[in-house]
Amino acid sequence: MTQQVELGLHTFGDVTVDAAGLPVPQDQVLRDVVEQAVVADQTGVDFIGLGEHHRDDFAISSPEVILGTIAGRTSRIRLGTAVTVLSTDDPVRVFQRFSTLHALSGGRAEPIVGRGSFTESYGLFGHDMADYDTLFEEKLDLFAKLVKEERVTWSGQTRTGLKDQVVYPPLAQPMPVWVGVGGSPESVVRVVRQDLQLMLAIIGGDPKRFVPYVDLYNRAVEQMGRTARPVGVHSPGHVAATDAEAQEQAWPAYKEMYGRIGRERGWSPVTKASFLSEVNHGSSYVGSPETVAKKIAATVKALNLQRFDLKYTTGPIPHAVQMEGVRLYGEKVIPMVRDILSGR
Template sequence: MELGIGMFGDLQHNQAGQIQAPQERLQEIIEEVKLMDQLGLDFFGIGEHHRPDYAVSVPEIILAATATVTKRIKLGSAVSVLSSSDPVKLYQSFATIDLISNGRAELTAGRGSFIESFPLYGQSLDDYNELFVEKLNLLLKINNENPITWSGKFRPTLNRQNILPRALNNNLAIWIAVGGTPESVERAARLGLPVIFAIIGGNPRQFEPLFKYYKDVYRHYKHDESKMQIGVHMHSFFGLDSKAVADYYYPLYSAQMDRVGKSRGWPPYQKNQFDYGRSENGALIIGDVNEAVDKILQMQELFGLTRFSAHMDVGGPSHQEMMKSIELFGSEIAPQVRKALRS
């Protein structure tokens, strides 16, 4: 099982309500990814957002920067909002990262749970599903063919057009990110694409039928089972002492849940939600090394994972605390998980 870290580039908010400068946060992210690479973590993913509480709107720029200061870690989006992007430009950007990084680039495509990019790039939310289906089909065609001839509803026709540069070995790694909809799961499985589930609330066991559905559909279409890749993305943060890390992280985490929830009509985030999330049956992996190892192994056993992504910057923890959490993940948690899986 691959072990890595995902981020959204959350900006820190101080007690006076002032927001961290994006320039500072972007520099911190590069340092954090350098540490991940040094510790031998398998992958890093960065999300796309167009809101004032996030530093990153263009994941591929961050990934290109980190490609020049790392050696082995895979570098991907988490996610790219494909529905509001141009698949041609998106492929070209990630193929360029792939060449810079000697084949370490990954593109994770999603429909977008945050919708700010749709009006920003001139897309209608009335076309939410149609946009994703058409653009995913075009992206996959570009990845498999060159030159390309294509026509559709939402962008101009391509007629024997060369899409350049090409990814290393002419094969860009493309994942699909899904929430909880069977339609998204079925599509990824039918196409034989790697899938990553975002599990950020409730009891993870509620997702078990969706994992089974993915595997059943994947096998139905006779895709190579040795190439089946299934991951989860879960909110995580690590410290030496469980209570201390929870006490530090709860105010940051709850504040961000409320910032996001305000635009979605959610009720205020409660401490009992946080405590349940940290419990054995919850979806938060926030605690000490032993708790993290046990819960990650529990997820692997439950779902048959090939990848676990710790989403580690929700709410904007300080750079110092992020570096400590990354250090624990890479130097203690990951080695123990790998050892347990080998035994």
């Protein structure tokens, strides 16, 4: 039996470099992201997700604005985030932005919400990290109600309540909502409790170590009497013509990005050996179309996924190189994955 799977792409709008090795201005990076999404649409990619950040190394801080531009340039690709940092936003405004995008795109909006793995937005928008858990728990609860109910009544500690409130524009058709989860059992159960879709962020180690989380999801669905929803995975990677070329292009950018984040967070220095370990045995999908397709198909089978999204930017990889990677993913990787899963 053929395993049905959707294949998407994610980007944070990583600030790239020009021919001289200098950082490209963020305004140009944003325009480049639109062009990458257009190529993704033309080559058969199912979904494009833009990650929200508030830093100098990632250009995207207002994903829905860019998604609106992409909607006007594309016809079929579904449009979402990776992730919307719901903890530091207002759920009503998030709903309004996405219901507007959903209307303008003909029902193609598909947000992925989460806490985010970076904390800059907390101070920027006046939130206290001490409220980290409460903020997300309450705001996700309200957002889930807004997506499912025409009139919403809600109360909590983190904002004023709503009573029999209609929020405009309403959804004219259902809108899928995913929750990005980094590997906490409590987060998996929360997704089921809110009857939303689970997106596992697997950015390191053997992806098979997440099998228990998928099993937990399925047990929670059964115990709570919910309907099983699609389960997806977000992982980094890079596609080029050959394995050697993909590694040569990806390693310097990987070293730059993870080296900086590691210094901020007190991690051990990034090494070429650790990079290659992730490529060969872990959750970094770097290589030729054949190599990446085989690895994606293996992960899809192991976790029984309905969606796999590749974060195709990891650090300052030049725009032209990213464009070629997006093209190869759509034209080569996606058909190969589907052939493998169908047994052809």
